[in-house]
Amino acid sequence: MQVFKLSQAELDSMIRHFGSLGMVYTPAAGKQPSARTDCAPGWQPADGAPLALATGPSATSVKTFFFPQPETMQTFSVKNNYPDRGLLREPETLTEKQIVVGLRPCDARSVLLNNLPYREDPYYQANMARTVLVGFTCDAMCSTCFCDRMGGSPMATEGLDIAVSRLDHGFAAEILTARGEELLAGLKLTPAGISELDELAGRRQAAPQADAAGLDALKERDLNRLYEAPLWQQLGESCINCGACTFVCPTCYCFDVQDEVVRGTGRRIRYWDSCMFPLYSLHTSGHNPRGQKMQRTRNRFMHKLKYFPDRFGPFSCVGCGRCVKDCPVNIDIREVMGDLLTVE
Amino acid sequence: MISYLPYPVRIDDIVVETEDGNLKTFKLVFEDEAQKLAWRHVPGQFAMLSVAGQGEIPIGIASSPTEPDHLLFTVSRAGKVTTALHQMHAGERMGVRGPLGNGFPITTDMKGKNIVIIAGGFAVTTLRATLIYLLAHRQDYGTITFIYGARTPGMLLYREELKQWAERSDVDLHVTIDREAPGWDGLVGFVPTIAGQVAPSPDNSVALICGPPIMIKFTMPPLEKIGWTNDQVYLSLENRMKCGQGVCCHCNVGPKLVCKDGPVFTRTQVNKLPVEY
Structure with missing residues (x-):
């Protein structure tokens, strides 16, 4: 692995250089819909201006680049007398490179976690193949951050192609993959010296370390005991099922599929859904297996903290804290985890 | 890699099964001979029936693998897609995606019993x-x-x-x-x-x-x-489904996905699950 040292000016020119290789996206200041339709809310096409990142994760998560909404799954025509009427076709696979700059280690880890259920999904994999992640490690944490408790760390590089870390003077760029290396081909960069490498190692050592040991006890707990815990009733009473947590969550990955037709030309699309909504599980008969608000609140937490780990190993949460920040009724997943650990 | 693309099929015949007219059996034939030959299912599996412009629905496969020339699906008219299906005629095109799910244990636990x-x-x-x-x-x-x-x-x-x-x-x-x-x-x-x-x-x-x-x-x-x-x-078991292949999460019964872990479960397995079906 190569490490380069960069000044602020070199960093800015490196990001400008990425623009010649593909679309470059950086975090926007807020969640406002972008004026550009090719970009998801919370992100903006890089405009050459120096990158200024706020402390903590970007306003919206990086999942939009891997699991865009909507994603066109098939196209079709329902025009009368058209020979291909009703025939579904797959759209061309997108191959244009997208370079995401400025994501945090929590989001980088979310891409790997989502890749567990999406390992065989052609659309997610196509986006994996065309996306390069240039992340910035965190030298400070927000009050809502808890990546360390979920098995991550503010200085972690897992899931990134290039990791940029702040040093006392300038930055260190760690090239972690061949794709990261390709981005820098042709650039004249200064390799980091002993002092920079020492400083980077020191900062990494001083940062909160991944410690999932406390939570791992949850994995041993009996699922049905957790499911029947009294805490859900109380939590379900305050939760208003708005779904905000699921949309800002980098590791909420469920989707709905719908057909759209405009003047005889149609497409089948998938887009983010939320298990907070009653329609999510409603049968056509009218029966709803999770018809109560509390049942839906419980499903989200049980999925992240029990069902997903039982199936795949890790928890489906990276500790970015967006759900904590954005919940209108102040539900805090850290408190839920603490309460679950006390369930006998 | 999984696929979300339905196979094109033609409606060969429609039989109204019940006196209320609400249940029809659709006999479907593949448009593509190679896809027909490649199709393998076991009883108890389901497939997504697809009507372009309306959507997809999971329906149990009513034909046996020993009837290889066609697929049968008996559909109750209940929602958007099934209503559209009930209005279709023989000769029209639709889609089938599958087979999905595990099916009954015909070659394992059931054999010899x-x-x-x-x-x-x-x-x-x-x-x-x-x-x-x-x-x-x-x-x-x-x-x-x-x-x-x-x-x-x-x-x-x-x-x-x-x-x-x-x-x-x-x-x-x-x-x-x-x-x-x-x-x-x-x-x-x-x-x-x-x-x-x-x-x-x-x-x-x-x-x-x-x-x-x-x-x-x-x-x-x-x-x-x-x-x-x-x-x-x-x-x-049955639950609302979108992908039918263990990705979209809709059909979960606690930790199990009806589409991928099921739809067939032993009663012992079902009794261990939360009642979310």
């Missing part, structure tokens, strides 16, 4: 597929008991086939309706009652039960009374 099939209402579809399969491989199984109930004689599916099966000596067929009806000289009574009267001993036996939850609930006690255990009983 006495089979009891208990069906209520239009949940009989995948059990029809199963019975056709068992009859085509008759020597691989012990006795076959088929118990099927509907509200009225006119609500029974596959009536021509029921007549043929009734004449066979290698199937013990019991068809019942809920209440006396003019012209009906068969069994009268709810499925659980009939099952209690005609179910064989549980020795070396497996039961497949599909029907409304209330029927399943009341069918178990009479079976348990004569020694049946939950391990011997297979049920088929």
